[in-house]
Amino acid sequence: MIYQDSKTLLTVRKLHATVNGIEILKGMDLTIKSGEVHAIMGPNGSGKSTFSKVLAGHPSYEVSGGEVEFEGRNLLDLKPEERARAGVFLGFQYPIEIPGVANSQFLRLAYNTVQTERGKDELDPLEFDDFVREKMKLLEMNPDFLDRSVNEGFSGGEKKRNEILQMALLEPRLAILDETDSGLDIDALRIVAGGVNQLANKDNAIVLVTHYQRLLNYIVPDYVHVMESGRIVKTGGKELALELEARGYDWVGAEVKANARVNA
Amino acid sequence: MNTVSTSRYLDSLLQGQPPASPLSWLNALRANAVDRVGALSVPTTRDEDWRFTDISPLTKLSFQPALGAAQPAPGTAQLNAADIERWSIAEASARLVFVDGMYAPEHSFNRAGITVENLASGVSTHAAAVQAQLGRHAAFEHNAFAALNTAFLHDGALVIVPRDAALKAPVHLLYVATRKQAASYPRCLVIAETGSAATVVEDFVALQEASYFTNAVTEMSLAGNAAVHHVRVQRDGAEAFHIANCAVSLASASRYHSVSVALGARISRHNLNVLLAAEGAECSIDGLALIGGQQLADTHTLIDHATPQCVSRQLHKCIVDDAARAVFNGNIMVRAGAQRTDSSQSSRNLLLSAKARVDTKPQLEIFADDVKCAHGATVGQLDVDEVFYLKSRGLSDTAARNLLTYAFGAEVIERIPVASLRQRLEQLVLAQTQAPALGAVHPS
Numbered sequence: 001m002i003y004q005d006s007k008t009l010l011t012v013r014k015l016h017a018t019v020n021g022i023e024i025l026k027g028m029d030l031t032i033k034s035g036e037v038h039a040i041m042g043p044n045g046s047g048k049s050t051f052s053k054v055l056a057g058h059p060s061y062e063v064s065g066g067e068v069e070f071e072g073r074n075l076l077d078l079k080p081e082e083r084a085r086a087g088v089f090l091g092f093q094y095p096i097e098i099p100g101v102a103n104s105q106f107l108r109l110a111y112n113t114v115q116t117e118r119g120k121d122e123l124d125p126l127e128f129d130d131f132v133r134e135k136m137k138l139l140e141m142n143p144d145f146l147d148r149s150v151n152e153g154f155s156g157g158e159k160k161r162n163e164i165l166q167m168a169l170l171e172p173r174l175a176i177l178d179e180t181d182s183g184l185d186i187d188a189l190r191i192v193a194g195g196v197n198q199l200a201n202k203d204n205a206i207v208l209v210t211h212y213q214r215l216l217n218y219i220v221p222d223y224v225h226v227m228e229s230g231r232i233v234k235t236g237g238k239e240l241a242l243e244l245e246a247r248g249y250d251w252v253g254a255e256v257k258a259n260a261r262v263n264a
Numbered sequence: 265m266n267t268v269s270t271s272r273y274l275d276s277l278l279q280g281q282p283p284a285s286p287l288s289w290l291n292a293l294r295a296n297a298v299d300r301v302g303a304l305s306v307p308t309t310r311d312e313d314w315r316f317t318d319i320s321p322l323t324k325l326s327f328q329p330a331l332g333a334a335q336p337a338p339g340t341a342q343l344n345a346a347d348i349e350r351w352s353i354a355e356a357s358a359r360l361v362f363v364d365g366m367y368a369p370e371h372s373f374n375r376a377g378i379t380v381e382n383l384a385s386g387v388s389t390h391a392a393a394v395q396a397q398l399g400r401h402a403a404f405e406h407n408a409f410a411a412l413n414t415a416f417l418h419d420g421a422l423v424i425v426p427r428d429a430a431l432k433a434p435v436h437l438l439y440v441a442t443r444k445q446a447a448s449y450p451r452c453l454v455i456a457e458t459g460s461a462a463t464v465v466e467d468f469v470a471l472q473e474a475s476y477f478t479n480a481v482t483e484m485s486l487a488g489n490a491a492v493h494h495v496r497v498q499r500d501g502a503e504a505f506h507i508a509n510c511a512v513s514l515a516s517a518s519r520y521h522s523v524s525v526a527l528g529a530r531i532s533r534h535n536l537n538v539l540l541a542a543e544g545a546e547c548s549i550d551g552l553a554l555i556g557g558q559q560l561a562d563t564h565t566l567i568d569h570a571t572p573q574c575v576s577r578q579l580h581k582c583i584v585d586d587a588a589r590a591v592f593n594g595n596i597m598v599r600a601g602a603q604r605t606d607s608s609q610s611s612r613n614l615l616l617s618a619k620a621r622v623d624t625k626p627q628l629e630i631f632a633d634d635v636k637c638a639h640g641a642t643v644g645q646l647d648v649d650e651v652f653y654l655k656s657r658g659l660s661d662t663a664a665r666n667l668l669t670y671a672f673g674a675e676v677i678e679r680i681p682v683a684s685l686r687q688r689l690e691q692l693v694l695a696q697t698q699a700p701a702l703g704a705v706h707p708s
C-alpha cells in the first residue's frame with residue numbers, strides 16, 4: 001500500500017550485472033518505499049531472477065555498473081549474510097535442497113542468527129519449536145516438514161511454502177519473492193498469498209516476481225513493472241498486469257521501440 | 265624399501281607371542297600364520313593394493329606386543345571406570361572391553377542372554393562352533409597383517425547369536441588403547457545362527473595420543489536368514505596406526521548392514537570383504553572417513569557376489585581437510601553364474617582444502633550377464649548454491665560451510681541403528697566441523 005509518510009527502502013540506479021562475462025542486467029532502475037508492493041513481470045530470460053539474486057548477493061553475478069542503496073546503506077558493499085541480517089530476503093524461484101540438515105535446525109539457526117543481529121534473544125530448541133509451529137499454522141503447513149531435511153524431496157509447492165515460512169520467521173524489511181506462485185495449487189496459492197499479506201505492513205516492502213495475474217488478485221500490487229532484456233521498460237498500476245495477461249508482452253516491446261524513435 | 269628389511273620388520277613384530285594353547289587346531293592355525301608372516305613382507309606402494317597408502321612410517325617405529333609387558337610402561341594412561349563410562353553405550357545389553365587388546369573383565373558385562381564372552385574361554389565353552397569358524401573367513405595367505413594378527417591369536421571377542429534369537433539391544437565391543445609403542449591384536453568372531461538378529465558395535469578409542477599400533481581382525485558368519493548390523497567406529501589417537509581386516513560371510517537370505525566411521529589415527533587401513541555366499545543374501549556397506557591434518561584413511565572393500573540374486577548397496581563418503589588424504593577402493597565382484605545380481609555403489613568425496621586429496625577407485629569385475637550394477641564417484645567442494653542459500657538466510661560463510669560439511673557426513677552417521685552412539689558421533693562430527701547447529705550462534 002502507498003503511504004504518505006513512507007520511507008525509501010531501496011533505490012536501484014542504472015544497475016548492470018554480468019554472469020560468466022555476459023551482461024544480463026543492462027541498466028535497472030527501481031525505487032521502493034516502505035509499505036509498497038511491487039510486481040515485476042516480463043518474458044522468460046529477461047533477467048528477473050538475476051536481478052533478485054544480485055540484490056541478495058549471489059557470488060556468481062558480478063555488478064559491472066550502477067548502485068543499490070538499501071535504507072541509506074550501499075547494499076553492494078554487504079556480504080549476502082549481512083544483507084539478510086539487514087533485512088533483505090529472497091524467496092528463491094528454485095529453493096535449494098540440503099540433505100542431512102534438518103529443516104527445524106536450519107530454520108532455528110537462521111532465526112537465531114538474525115535475532116542476535118537485531119539485539120534480541122535467541123530461542124532454545126523447545127521455545128523455537130512452539131514458535132515455528134505457530135508460523136506454520138499460518139501457512140497450513142504440516143509440522144512433519146520440520147523433521148525432514150531442508151527442502152529434500154519437497155514438492156514444488158511445498159518448497160515455496162517453506163520459503164514463505166522462512167520469510168515469516170525472519171521478518172524482512174524487503175522481501176523479493178521470485179515466482180513464489182509457480183508450483184502452487186489453487187488452494188495453496190490462496191493460503192500462501194494470505195500469509196504474505198499478513199506479513200506485509202507499512203514498514204516493509206514486497207517485490208513479487210511473477211508471470212501470472214492470478215497471484216496479484218490476492219496480493220494487490222501498487223506498481224507493476226515489465227522487465228525486458230535486463231531493464232524495466234514499463235511501469236504501471238495493477239491494471240497493467242491485467243493488460244499483460246490479455247495481450248502478452250509483444251506490444252510492450254513495440255511501444256518501447258516506438259518511444260525510442262520518438263525520443264530520437 | 266627392500267623386501268628383506270620389511271620382512272625383518274615383521275619378524276621383529278613376531279616377538280613376544282602368547283604361549284601355546286592346549287588346543288592343537290589353534291596352535292596349528294597360529295603356526296601356519298607365523299609361517300606366512302615369515303614369507304610375506306610389509307606392503308609397499310609398489311603393491312597394487314597399497315598404491316596410495318605408504319605404510320612405511322610404521323616400519324620406522326618399533327612396537328612391543330601389549331600382552332608381554334608385565335608392568336605398564338611409563339607413559340601408560342591409567343584407565344578407570346569414568347573413562348569407560350565416557351564411551352559406554354546406554355542401550356547396550358552386553359559389553360566387552362579390551363585394553364590394548366587384552367580382555368578386561370572388570371569393565372565388561374553381559375545381560376544379553378546370549379554368548380558374549382572372551383574368546384580365550386569361548387574356545388572351550390563353544391569349542392565346535394569356534395573351531396569351525398575362527399580363521400576361516402579372514403584369509404591371511406597373502407595378507408601380512410591378517411597373518412600377524414592370527415599369529416598372536418589367543419583371545420578376543422566371541423559373540424554367538426543362537427538360532428532365531430532376535431537381540432534388540434546392541435553388543436558393544438570396546439577396544440581401548442592406553443600404552444604408547446604398544447602393538448595390539450584385537451580379534452573378534454561373530455556367529456549369527458539361522459534366523460537370528462543382532463547389532464554389534466566395534467569401537468576403537470584411545471586414552472593417549474602417542475603412537476601405537478592396532479592390528480585387528482574381525483570375522484562374521486551369518487547363517488540363513490540371519491541379520492547383523494555391524495557398526496565400526498575408529499577414533500584412535502592422532503599418532504596411531506590402525507589396520508583392520510574384516511571378513512563377513514553370508515548364507516542364503518541373510519542380511520548384513522555395516523556402517524564404518526573413521527575419524528582417528530595417523531594412518532588407517534580398513535579392509536572389508538563381504539562374501540555373498542548363497543542366494544538371496546543382501547548387504548549394505550556404508551562408510552565415512554572424516555580426516556584432517558596429515559591423516560591418511562584408506563578403505564578397501566570387496567563385495568563378492570558369488571551366487572545369484574544377491575543385493576549389495578554401498579555408500580562411501582570422505583571429508584578431507586588440510587593435507588590429509590583419503591583412499592577408497594571399492595571392488596564389486598560378480599562371479600560367473602551370479603545372475604540377477606543387484607548392486608550399487610556410490611563414492612562421494614568432499615575436499616575442504618587445496619592440499620586435501622582423495623583417491624577413489626570403483627572396481628567392477630563382472631562375469632555374469634544378467635546383472636544390475638550401478639556405480640558412481642564424485643569429488644568436489646561445497647556447492648556454491650547451497651552455501652549461498654544458507655548465507656541468504658543470515659548464516660556466516662563459516663557457519664554455512666560447516667553446516668554443509670556436517671550434513672555431508674551426517675548422511676552416513678544417520679544409518680547407525682544405535683541412537684545414543686549416533687548422537688554422540690553427530691556431536692563429534694559437529695565438533696570436528698565446528699558446525700554451529702546445536703550450540704550458540706555467533707554471527708561474524
Ligand SMILES: Nc1ncnc2c1ncn2[C@@H]1O[C@H](COP(=O)(O)OP(=O)(O)OP(=O)(O)O)[C@@H](O)[C@H]1O
Binds near residue numbers: 048
Ligand atoms: N549462470 C548463468 N550462466 C549463463 N547465463 C545465465 C546464468 N544465469 C542466468 N543466465 C541467463 O541470463 C538470462 C536471464 O536469466 P534469469 O534467470 O534472470 O531470467 P528470468 O527473467 O528470471 O526468467 P524466467 O521467467 O524464466 O524465470 C537468461 O538468458 C539466462 O540464460
Ligand SMILES: [Mg+2]
Binds near residue numbers: 049050093178179
Ligand atoms: Mg526467473
